Amino acid sequence: MKEFPLMEQISKEFLKKVGEEILNHPELTKTIKSRGRSLFKKGAVIDADLSKDVLTAVVVGTKPYLVKVVLKDDRIEELFCSCPYDGYVCKHIVAL
Ligand SMILES: [Zn+2]
DSSP: OOOOGGGGGSOHHHHHHHHHHHHTOTTOOHHHHHHHHHHHHTTOEEEEEEETTEEEEEEESSSEEEEEEEEETTEEEEEEEOSSOOSSSOHHHHHO
16 A cells, blocks of 8 residues: 555544545445545545645546545535546545
């Protein structure tokens, strides 16, 4: 597994918590989950930044996509990805 310098600025504890919440999302399907995991292993997350309550990252799939996670009181309030997938949680968000 590859580490990204920018990722180190974000607390691992925090990311783990957000990640768990995403992985337990009711709208997340098994297929998307495993696709997201393989994207993560490939090092598809090339940029991640946390400012205030918004976590943004660029995830490279077939194209680079912008992923945005809006947080409120340490919980996910809104998930956003610029890819055309029409479900709520896509593989790029899982890759985070
Ligand atoms: Zn996506």
